[in-house]
Amino acid sequence: MIDYVDAWKVDRSSKISYTEQLVRNIRWSIFTGEVRWTEKLPPIRVLADELSVSVNTVRNAYKRLEEQELVVTKPHNGTIVLTESLDKHQMEEELVTSIKNALYWRLSVDEVRAIVDKVLREASVVKQKSVIFVYEEEYIGHRFAAQIAQAANVRVEEVALENLEQYLQEHRNQIEHLDAIITTYFLYSRVRSIARSYQPIIYGMTVELSRRVTDVLNALKPDATIAVICRKEESADGFVNMVHRISPGLKVEVCHEDKQSRWMELAKTAAALFASPTLIGRISQSVCPAPVYEMWDRINEQSMNMLKDYLH
Numbered sequence: 001m002i003d004y005v006d007a008w009k010v011d012r013s014s015k016i017s018y019t020e021q022l023v024r025n026i027r028w029s030i031f032t033g034e035v036r037w038t039e040k041l042p043p044i045r046v047l048a049d050e051l052s053v054s055v056n057t058v059r060n061a062y063k064r065l066e067e068q069e070l071v072v073t074k075p076h077n078g079t080i081v082l083t084e085s086l087d088k089h090q091m092e093e094e095l096v097t098s099i100k101n102a103l104y105w106r107l108s109v110d111e112v113r114a115i116v117d118k119v120l121r122e123a124s125v126v127k128q129k130s131v132i133f134v135y136e137e138e139y140i141g142h143r144f145a146a147q148i149a150q151a152a153n154v155r156v157e158e159v160a161l162e163n164l165e166q167y168l169q170e171h172r173n174q175i176e177h178l179d180a181i182i183t184t185y186f187l188y189s190r191v192r193s194i195a196r197s198y199q200p201i202i203y204g205m206t207v208e209l210s211r212r213v214t215d216v217l218n219a220l221k222p223d224a225t226i227a228v229i230c231r232k233e234e235s236a237d238g239f240v241n242m243v244h245r246i247s248p249g250l251k252v253e254v255c256h257e258d259k260q261s262r263w264m265e266l267a268k269t270a271a272a273l274f275a276s277p278t279l280i281g282r283i284s285q286s287v288c289p290a291p292v293y294e295m296w297d298r299i300n301e302q303s304m305n306m307l308k309d310y311l312h
Contacts, residue, residue: 002034004042005050007241014254016237018053022061024237030070030081031185031206033302041071041079068189069196129154129311134183134191136161140277144205147299148182152308161187165194175200179311186234201310206303207296209242216272216293222249224271228295229263229283232256234276239295257282 008025010018029035041062042050048058062079065071072082102112133148133156135141141158149156159167161183168175178200183191188204195202209217220226226243230236236254243252253270255263257279264286267273273292275283280294 002029004029004047007034008047009051010053011240018057019060019064021237022051022053022057023064024235025241026061026065027068027070027188027204028185028206028238028241031188031204031303032300033306035081037081039081040077041081043078068192129179130157131155131178131180131182131311132157132159132167134159134161134164134181134187136187137278143297144184144207144299148205148304148307151299151304152311154179154311156182161190164191168195168198180307182307185238203307203310205307206238206300208298208300209239210294210297213274213293213295213297214246217243217246217250220247220250220271222247223251225251225253225269226272226274227263227266227270228252228254228274229257229279230254230276230295231278232258234278236276236295239274260286 007029008022010021010025014021026035026041035041041047044058044062045055048055051058062071062073066073066079070082071079073079099112099116102115103109107115129152131148131154133141133145135144135158138158138160141160145156145158148154176199180201180203181191181195181198182203182205185204185206188202192202217226228236228239240252240254243250253266255266257263263273263283273283274295275292276295277297280292284292
């Protein structure tokens, strides 16, 4: 397992509750593949001691993750990661059971093999895999959808988050033939709350720092201060965690877009200024004196590989 003490530590100066920070940090680790399905999370009391937070904080975080169907708590076994990848394992078990039942009911091995071969031949000529990608900002959604289409060789239809509920209702008959509903880590909870009653897997993709951002961070002095601007509903936790992994000594000031006077002031003194993809255009066009870098610009490779494994 990852060094969860470092990866999931809470920011005591943040206004975000410890529980919410812990939920976001663990969810990030699940979506990036740092912890995989069926992997056991640390016991509640152990994690509470290691992170120097209350037992209730960890218990409530685990409960929130369980409500989001990312983990399951089993008596005497602890809390286990249970992402959608588990569905693939369940399908394998069901397939094995079906084959055993067929053999039990007097079908010969050759007859079973002939049935399986026929199904596989038919599947080989079935239409290309199809998914929808749910976005909030159109140009960002188009960029990520194009990356998914190229990397996973799938047809991707782009759907705005605000139109998702209506889209699902209007295409109810076609939805069952979708292979997945995909979105980013940031929108996962909101998409899941809308689409959880539908059959397709809901897949949360993580995004990662551009090489340009990594180069900028590596070039800064170890004790420099950087500023991060995002919207209230967006989380900068994943970006901050990555920054600290690259350069643990950097100081990070996070500011919301509506506090313009504050981030304009920070821009005058910060060694570098970063903005979420939804704000990069607006911040860059402002009278901000410092260059502005986009926090994320592509789908995380490991997250993409997990999606490809599921689809194919």
